[in-house]
Amino acid sequence: MNHLTPDVLIVGGGIHGCSAAYHLARAGVKVTVLEKDWVSRHASGVNAGGVRLLGRDLAEVPLSKVAMNLWQNLDDELDADTGFRRRSLINIAADEQDMNTLYARREKMHAAGYQHEIIIDQQELRERLPHVSDQCVGGVVSESDGYAIPYQSTKAFRRAAERNGAVFVEGEAVDSIRKVGAHWQVKASKNSYQSEHLLNCAGAWADKISVMIGDNVPLTHSAPMLMITTRMPHFATPVVGAVSRPLSFKQFENGTVLIGGGSKGFADRANNRTRLDYKKLAIGAKNAAEFFPIMKKASVNRMWSGLEAYMPDNLPVIGESVNADNAWHAFGFSAHGFQLAPVVGRVMADLITTGKSDFDLQAFRIDRFERKVL
Numbered sequence: 001m002n003h004l005t006p007d008v009l010i011v012g013g014g015i016h017g018c019s020a021a022y023h024l025a026r027a028g029v030k031v032t033v034l035e036k037d038w039v040s041r042h043a044s045g046v047n048a049g050g051v052r053l054l055g056r057d058l059a060e061v062p063l064s065k066v067a068m069n070l071w072q073n074l075d076d077e078l079d080a081d082t083g084f085r086r087r088s089l090i091n092i093a094a095d096e097q098d099m100n101t102l103y104a105r106r107e108k109m110h111a112a113g114y115q116h117e118i119i120i121d122q123q124e125l126r127e128r129l130p131h132v133s134d135q136c137v138g139g140v141v142s143e144s145d146g147y148a149i150p151y152q153s154t155k156a157f158r159r160a161a162e163r164n165g166a167v168f169v170e171g172e173a174v175d176s177i178r179k180v181g182a183h184w185q186v187k188a189s190k191n192s193y194q195s196e197h198l199l200n201c202a203g204a205w206a207d208k209i210s211v212m213i214g215d216n217v218p219l220t221h222s223a224p225m226l227m228i229t230t231r232m233p234h235f236a237t238p239v240v241g242a243v244s245r246p247l248s249f250k251q252f253e254n255g256t257v258l259i260g261g262g263s264k265g266f267a268d269r270a271n272n273r274t275r276l277d278y279k280k281l282a283i284g285a286k287n288a289a290e291f292f293p294i295m296k297k298a299s300v301n302r303m304w305s306g307l308e309a310y311m312p313d314n315l316p317v318i319g320e321s322v323n324a325d326n327a328w329h330a331f332g333f334s335a336h337g338f339q340l341a342p343v344v345g346r347v348m349a350d351l352i353t354t355g356k357s358d359f360d361l362q363a364f365r366i367d368r369f370e371r372k373v374l
């Protein structure tokens with residue numbers, strides 16, 4: 001095939017562009033992925049690798065549940081090592097108020113027919129996490145959750161897509177997009193491309209691509225931060241979060257502990273750069289040590305952040321353009337898009353090849369914030 005004139009042109013070589021390319025190519029569709037830097041350079045390569053169903057917005061639960069099933073056998077499907085480990089995820093309750101939050105959430109989840117979040121008491125919390133602070137009173141667990149290695153997972157989708165015929169062009173920034181007749185004409189830094197379908201997976205830059213297509217979207221971008229310790233004695237098998245504090249960490253098999261929690265540094269999107277906010281990182285480290293006194297002995301080895309796309313309601317945009325035919329969007333994952341990638345790629349392939357999806361995508365429409373003109 002001539003990669004300059006594919007059936008589908010995907011803008012963005014993050015995990016969502018790679019997953020969509022894989023599902024499309026496997027369905028026999030000719031796909032080219034344009035990536036301005038290199039595949040996995042941004043959020044998809046530097047995230048915390050959390051594969052989390054626990055605590056999802058209700059609108060995302062159906063997608064996230066299917067994604068979680070896909071993760072369990074993803075290595076076999078992609079014939080690669082994504083680094084996925086099923087470890088369970090526990091959100092810790094620091095006090096009775098947190099427990100009340102969990103009871104209220106349980107009611108909401110049960111009413112919606114979801115049973116995967118199980119509340120645990122103090123004794124069980126201690127059995128699962130023997131090093132947790134005595135102050136903590138319980139928590140909630142999702143057994144199927146775990147983590148994967150972000151760069152390996154994104155690469156696994158890319159390689160599987162390539163084996164099925166998809167072409168990836170790196171160092172190829174999309175500069176302009178216009179529709180001529182039934183085709184999209186795309187000018188990028190090195191070449192021009194023409195395709196029937198266009199898929200916007202441009203992450204923190206997706207609002208710019210949306211405007212080129214003809215859709216406005218209130219996307220913002222930010223720079224969530226992470227830090228990792230040197231190796232420590234093994235003390236935590238589950239992935240750990242907290243009900244009401246900005247805490248999240250996981251201990252890898254080599255003993256290192258990755259600490260997140262959502263605090264944000266400074267984003268410089270125009271220059272592809274981020275800067276750390278050390279004060280906020282220190283708070284994250286303090287929280288970890290408060291919940292797990294053993295962490296007082298930890299030495300932080302490295303800190304970093306990545307550029308991530310956020311929507312005002314923290315839900316992604318998944319679905320069709322509202323102003324142009326044969327244009328599609330999958331972006332705005334608001335710091336929890338890694339887990340969703342296996343299913344969203346499949347959804348995009350279904351939409352493009354059949355015009356339909358098994359999922360209700362209303363909550364993810366690109367125009368959900370627009371005031372309706374009567």
Ligand SMILES: Cc1cc2nc3c(=O)[nH]c(=O)nc-3n(C[C@H](O)[C@H](O)[C@H](O)COP(=O)(O)OP(=O)(O)OC[C@H]3O[C@@H](n4cnc5c(N)ncnc54)[C@H](O)[C@@H]3O)c2cc1C
Binds near residue numbers: 045175226
């Ligand atoms: C520090 C951090 C921790 C996180 N932790 C988790 C976690 O534990 N679990 C979880 O589920 N999620 C997590 N996330 C979120 C997750 O990483 C993202 O939601 C997900 O990777 C988004 O993937 P993407 O493919 O949409 O975007 P990206 O990975 O950002 O890919 C978009 C790509 O589009 C390219 N692009 C943009 N504009 C153009 C253009 N004009 N031409 C060509 N290419 C272009 C960019 O260069 C980029 O490579 C975290 C994110 C960060 C930053």
